Amino acid sequence: MAVTTEAVTAGDAALSVRGLTVDLPKGMERAHAVENVSFDLRRGQILCIIGESGSGKSVTANTIMGLLPKIIPVSSGAINLDGTGIVDAPAKKLRQLRGRVVSMIFQDPLSALNPLMTVGEQVTEVMAAHGVGTKASRRDRALELLTEVGLPDPDLMYHQYPFRLSGGQRQRVMIAMALALEPTVLIADEPTTALDVTTQAQILKLIRDIQRRKDMSVMFITHDFGVVAEIADSVVVMEKGRIVEQGTADQVLKSPSHPYTKRLIAAVPRLTGEDRKLKVQTSDEAILTVNGLCKTYRSGSALFGSQRVVPAVQDASFTLAAGRTLGIVGESGSGKSSLGRLLIKLQDSDSGQILFEGKDIVKLSESEFRPLRPRIQMIFQDPFASLNPRSTIGQILTVGPVAHGMPYAQAREEARALLSHVGLDAGAFGRYPHEFSGGQRQRIGIARALMFKPKLLIADEAVSALDVSIQAQILKLLDQIQRETGVSMVFITHDLRVASQICDEIAVMQKGRVVERGPPSQIFLKPQSDYTRELVAAIPGERGRDT
Structure with missing residues (x-):
């Protein structure tokens, strides 16, 4: 499909890119990181470049900054930055431009x-x-x-x-x-991806305010159309190194023409405000009951007056029924991840009860709890850091069950079946973690957790670092697994849109305390707590754009 763009005169463009092609090393999945890319960033406007991982967004930004490694050279094209051509410019010239004419937020x-x-x-x-x-x-x-x-x-x-x-x-x-x-041009490379909704809203407002006040031109790289709806004046959509669509924000958001753009927009999680419909009969019996759970972190020295005391979890209480999903939401520092680590006993609680299938695991020693570990499994936020880079996927999946007495032949067969179940081919068994994308590694993390046939899954920000389309696939996979196996889940997230998609009940945490608990319809449509109302109001793309 041909991509057309409105003509921009040289004086109107703070940044002009024409026919940019950046080569990849031989043997890669494609020949070019970026191929024949052309666009203009108008003075005093915000241009959003959107696409999934591997689409060439960050390579384009690094080319403009002169930060490309020598292994991926620019083979053709021109970049004009505030009247200066920077392709093939000497290193000294680029150093003079960085910071003064163009700056980057990583x-x-x-x-x-x-x-x-x-x-x-x-x-x-x-x-x-x-x-x-x-x-x-x-x-x-x-x-x-x-x-x-x-x-x-x-x-x-x-x-x-x-x-x-x-x-x-x-x-x-x-x-x-x-x-x-x-600087004349500010490049922001996914600056809000890992931030909670209120901090994200603050950073987006800050960038927009500074851009308006200083009449700065901003190139904002993202994979979230919710962010685009908040701040963009114009949009460039990239797929596999090529521009597939570009235009004003209203044109691209309201009348997308390319199938890829339509898929990206469709994959953005929406705040439903509707309670989740159960397709299978579940028991009302509680698989997990938490009563008055507390955890305080202490650092420094009380003797020298430098002790720092942080109450991470304070008097947390809730119940999770079998086959249901409880969402734990809140800002960074609210105690969500600390609560998850307490539930799986990666940390010891200071006080309170954690009743798993009626048994208080807080009082159990490590040796007493070890037989229960297969029944409570965790899916970690960073699938690359949680997978051993020196082990094959087959070893990663089978080592735990074999250590707990499962014959290797049986573990191998179950691992292969699970890999197929989470959407990976049989060849994945003998490969290493670095050979997979982020979404594929998260699928492996899910398969590893399911090897033990657990009764309870703790998912700690399991989709926060993934592209929206991959995120949608993983959420659908978790929902399918729960309906097939009846596993219960505690789903920890800072993205309320995601929580509304997959959770039967939601607990909102602030400064270590559960300040509100209820079904999605209550939390998102009739929140009782001022803090919950602030979180809902801060969701990108769900509120009116600042004018």
Whole structure:
């Protein structure tokens, strides 16, 4: 299909890309990371580039920044950045442009920030590299930027190290660094993907406000059409390195012409507000009952007055019936993941009860609990980090059951059957984790959990890092597995749209406490807690766009 775009004069475009092709090394699944890509970013507008993993979004951004590794060279095309051609520009010229003319906010601020430098040092370093101002003026400018991006107590924040900040705070530091020299073009590469809904809403509003105030041009990379609906002026849709559609945000969102765009929009989880319909008969008998569960983290030294006390879970109580799904939702730091680790006894509780099939597992020692472990399994957030890179998929799936007494031949057959069940071919058994995509690795994580035929699954942010289309596939798979096996699930997520799709009941956590519990119809349509109302109002694409 031919992709047409409205003509933009050179003076109107802050960034112009024409016929860009970036080659991939030989032997890869396709010849080009990006092929014949052309688009314009108008001055003072936000252009969203959307597509799944592998579509070429980040490669395009890194090409514009001059950050491509030598193994994937630009083979043809031109990039004009505020009147300067940057393809084949010398390294010195590119260094002069970075930060001053074009800046980038990276997807993972923790890995992008230097762990050995304070926040203030990293913000002032950008200015020092370009010889801007004196040491005192750079410090004043850094404090001004930290205030502008909404960080609390900028004087204190200036001296903090990145590991002491939350995900949203680290992302604000990245934005402050990117804005230090007031660039003409700001590139934001998935800056809100791993953030909870309220922090995401704050970051989107911050970027939009700064863009309007400074009349900046923003290229925003995302895989979430909910985000596009919030901030985009124009949209470019990419699939497998090619642009398949582009136009204004209204055109692409309301009248998409390409089948791929339609699939992406259809895959975005919607806030249903409807209670889940059960297709199989389930028992009202509780498989899990939690009473007054508490966990407090302590660090530092009480003797030297540096002890830090964080109540992670406070007096949590709820019940989960057999064959049902309980969603645990809340912002980062609300205690969701801590609660999940307590339920599977990866951490010890300070007090309270966890009754699993009527037996209090809080009181059990590790040796006493070990026979119960196969019955309670966990699906982790990061499927790559939770899979042993030195083991084949077959070894990963069979080692647990074999350790619990299952004959290897039986474990092997069950593993192959499960791989087929979660949508992977038989050849996956002998391959290694790095040979699979993120969505495929998450399927392997689900298969590993199901090898024990568990009664209870704890899914900790199991789909948060996946593309919307892969996310939809995994949610459908979990729903299918539950209906076939009757397994009960505790589904931990910060995405309320996902929770509304798969959960029978939802518990909302804030600062370690369950502040509200009920079916999706109550939580999303008639929330009782002010905090729940804030969460629902912050869902991207579900509220009116800021004007």
